[in-house]
Amino acid sequence: MAVLRLILGDQLDPHIASLKDADKQADLILMAEVMAEATYVRHHKKKIAFVFSAMRHFAAELEEKGYRVCYVTLDAEGNSGSLKGEAARGLKDGAFDRLVVTEPGEYRLKADMETWQDTFGLPVEIREDDRFICPHEDFRTWARGRQRLTMEYFYREMRRKTGLLMEGDKPEGGQWNYDKENRKPPKAGLDFPKRATRSPDDITKDVVALVAERFADHPGDLEPFGFAVTREEAMRERDVFLEKALPHFGDYQDAMVAGEPWLYHSVLSLYMNCGLLDPRDLCERAEQSYRDGHAPLNAVEGFIRQILGWREYVRGLYWLKMPDYAESNFLMAQRKLPDFYWTGETKMACLADAIGTTLKHAYAHHIQRLTITGAFALLAGIRPSEVEDWYLLVYADAYEWVELPNTHGMALFADGGLMATKPYAVSGSYINKMSDYCRSCAYNVKDKTGKKACPFNYLYWDFLTRNEERLKGNHRLAMPYRTLKMMDPKQVYAMRAEAKRFLDAL
Ligand code: FAD
Ligand code: DLZ
Ligand code: SF4
Numbered sequence: 034m035a036v037l038r039l040i041l042g043d044q045l046d047p048h049i050a051s052l053k054d055a056d057k058q059a060d061l062i063l064m065a066e067v068m069a070e071a072t073y074v075r076h077h078k079k080k081i082a083f084v085f086s087a088m089r090h091f092a093a094e095l096e097e098k099g100y101r102v103c104y105v106t107l108d109a110e111g112n113s114g115s116l117k118g119e120a121a122r123g124l125k126d127g128a129f130d131r132l133v134v135t136e137p138g139e140y141r142l143k144a145d146m147e148t149w150q151d152t153f154g155l156p157v158e159i160r161e162d163d164r165f166i167c168p169h170e171d172f173r174t175w176a177r178g179r180q181r182l183t184m185e186y187f188y189r190e191m192r193r194k195t196g197l198l199m200e201g202d203k204p205e206g207g208q209w210n211y212d213k214e215n216r217k218p219p220k221a222g223l224d225f226p227k228r229a230t231r232s233p234d235d236i237t238k239d240v241v242a243l244v245a246e247r248f249a250d251h252p253g254d255l256e257p258f259g260f261a262v263t264r265e266e267a268m269r270e271r272d273v274f275l276e277k278a279l280p281h282f283g284d285y286q287d288a289m290v291a292g293e294p295w296l297y298h299s300v301l302s303l304y305m306n307c308g309l310l311d312p313r314d315l316c317e318r319a320e321q322s323y324r325d326g327h328a329p330l331n332a333v334e335g336f337i338r339q340i341l342g343w344r345e346y347v348r349g350l351y352w353l354k355m356p357d358y359a360e361s362n363f364l365m366a367q368r369k370l371p372d373f374y375w376t377g378e379t380k381m382a383c384l385a386d387a388i389g390t391t392l393k394h395a396y397a398h399h400i401q402r403l404t405i406t407g408a409f410a411l412l413a414g415i416r417p418s419e420v421e422d423w424y425l426l427v428y429a430d431a432y433e434w435v436e437l438p439n440t441h442g443m444a445l446f447a448d449g450g451l452m453a454t455k456p457y458a459v460s461g462s463y464i465n466k467m468s469d470y471c472r473s474c475a476y477n478v479k480d481k482t483g484k485k486a487c488p489f490n491y492l493y494w495d496f497l498t499r500n501e502e503r504l505k506g507n508h509r510l511a512m513p514y515r516t517l518k519m520m521d522p523k524q525v526y527a528m529r530a531e532a533k534r535f536l537d538a539l
Contacts, residue, residue, distance in 0.1 A: 034130035035059040037123045042084040043432055044135050045091040046308035047098060050160035051135040057099045064092050065105035065119035074426040077253035078244050079395040083429050086240040086262040087307055107243060117149060124153055132157045139433040140355040165348055166313055166341060167191060172349030182451060188342030197316055197337055211331035218467050219288040225296050226277035229269060230259050237262055252375055253392050267309035274299045275322055283332035287400050289468035294390045298398045302430035312340050347438040350452060359437060363449035364500055366414040371539045374423055381488060382474035383464050384409060395429035407444030408459045412492035413536060417447040455509035458496055461487035482527045488535055495532035
C-alpha cells in the first residue's frame with residue numbers, strides 16, 4: 034500500500050532519507066506549517082518567514098519533480114497545530130499503511146515521534162538523517178572510551194575519512210589546523226563583499242504578511258526580508274561567498290566590526306541546516322577553490338574545519354549526550370537574562386551591536402555569538418536555560434542539535450568542560466583587540482573600576498574569583514589565576530563591588 038512521507042521544515046532536500054524509495058504515483062508527501070513548531074520558543078519573525086517560505090518553495094520543487102504533495106498552510110482549515118496532529122489527519126482515511134519520516138534535529142520532537150506508532154497503530158519509520166557526514170554510529174564509536182571528546186581529534190579523523198584537504202595520509206600543507214593564522218584583528222579599509230539583495234516573490238510576500246499578522250509579538254525585524262528561499266537562490270549565495278569572501282575568511286574569522294554584520298563569513302548556516310545546501314558539497318567546492326589557487330590554505334582549511342569539524346562534532350555530541358546534557362549547570366548560574374537581550378538597548382557598544390544585528394537580521398557571526406553575547410552571559414552568570422532559549426529563537430539557523438552544544442558547552446561552560454577546554458571568558462582588552470567597538474563605547478576599556486570602567490573587565494575578574502573553587506584546577510586558566518593572586522586584594526575587592534553593583538542593576 035501507499036506510504037505517507039512527512040517532511041519537516043528543516044528537511045528541504047530532495048535527497049532526504051524519507052524520500053529515498055518514494056513511489057511518486059502512490060505515496061503522498063506531507064508538509065505542514067504548525068503553531069507548535071512556530072511557538073515552542075518565540076522564534077524571530079524573520080526565522081519563521083524564512084522556514085515557511087522555504088517550505089512552500091520546496092513543496093513546489095517536489096511537485097515539479099512529479100511527487101504528490103499535501104501542503105498544509107498555517108491558516109488551512111482543520112490545521113491541528115502540531116506535526117503529530119497533521120500526521121494523524123493524513124493517516125485518518127486509511128489510504129496509507131505506513132508513515133516514513135527522517136529523524137528530526139531536536140530531541141523533544143524525536144521523543145514525541147517515538148510515541149506516534151503506538152498512537153496511530155501503524156508502523157512509523159524514523160530514518161537516520163544522512164545529510165550529515167558522520168553517522169551517529171561512527172560518532173559513538175569515535176567517542177567510546179575517550180576521556181575527553183576533543184574536537185580537533187574528531188576533525189582529523191573526519192579529514193582522513195573524507196580525504197578532504199589530504200595529501201595521501203598527510204594533511205595538506207603539513208598541518209591539520211591553521212587557526213593561529215586566523216586571528217587577525219580588523220584593520221581600516223577592509224572591503225567586505227556585498228551580499229545579494231532580492232525582492233520577495235509572491236510566495237514570500239504572502240508568508241511575510243502571514244507572519245506579520247500571526248506572530249506580531251515575536252521578537253526581531255521581519256522586513257526587509259532578503260534571505261534566499263529556494264535551492265537556486267541559496268546556491269547563488271554559496272557562489273558569491275566562494276568567489277568573494279572565502280579568500281579572506283581565514284584571516285578575519287575572529288574579527289568584529291561595528292555596523293558590519295557579515296564581514297567575510299559565509300552566512301550559509303541557515304541554508305545548510307534547513308536542507309537547501311549540502312555541507313559535503315560545500316566543503317568540496319571550498320577545497321576546489323584552494324586547488325585552483327583562488328583561496329589560500331588557511332582560509333579553506335578554516336572553513337572546512339567549521340563544517341566538517343565543528344558542525345559534525347556538535348551534532349554528534351548532542352545526540353550522544355541528550356537528554357541529560359541540557360540539565361547540567363556546572364557554574365550554578367541562576368541570574369535572569371537581562372532585558373536588553375530583547376532590545377539591544379545598552380550602553381555597552383559591543384553588546385548593542387551584536388544584539389542589534391541579531392534582532393535585525395536573525396544572524397550574528399560566530400565570534401559575536403561566542404565572545405560578546407555568550408561571554409557576557411557567562412560572566413554575568415545567566416541561567417543556561419534562559420540563554421539557550423534566546424539563542425534558539427533569535428537565529429535563523431538555530432535548531433537544538435547545533436544551538437545547544439554551542440551555547441551550553443562552548444559559550445557557557447555549563448557542561449563543566451566536556452566540549453570546551455576552558456570557559457570563553459573574555460575581558461574588555463580581548464574585545465578591544467578584535468574589534469572597533471570600544472572606540473564608540475560609553476565605557477572605557479582600560480578602566481577596571483569606576484563609573485566608566487568597562488563591565489567586561491570587572492565581570493571577568495569577578496567571574497574568576499566567584500568560580501575559583503570550580504575552575505582553579507583547569508590548567509588553561511593557570512595564568513589568569515596566577516595574575517589574580519598577584520593583584521592587590523583591595524583592587525580585587527573594588528572590582529567585585531563594581532560587579533555586584535552592575536549585576537544588581539541589570
Ligand atoms: P561561517 O563563519 O561562514 O562558518 C561556516 C560554517 O561552519 C557555518 O555556516 C556553520 O555551518 C559551520 N560552523 C561554524 N562554526 C560552527 C559551530 N561552532 N558549530 C556548528 N557549526 C559551525 N550555528 C548554527 O548553525 N546554528 C545555531 O543555532 C548556532 N548557535 C550558536 C550559539 C552559540 C552560543 C555559538 C557560539 C555558536 C553557534 N553556532 C550556531 C555556530 C556558529 O556561530 C554559526 O554556525 C555561524 O555563526 C553561522 O554563520 P555563517 O554561516 O556565516 O558561518
Ligand atoms: C523552525 C520551524 C518552524 C518555525 N515551523 C515549522 C513548521 O511549521 N513545520 C515544520 O515541519 N517545521 C517547522 N520548523 C522546523 C522544526 O521546528 C524542526 O524540524 C524541528 O525543530 C527539528 O529540527
Ligand atoms: Fe564592550 Fe567594554 Fe569595549 Fe564597551 S569598552 S565596547 S563594554 S568591551
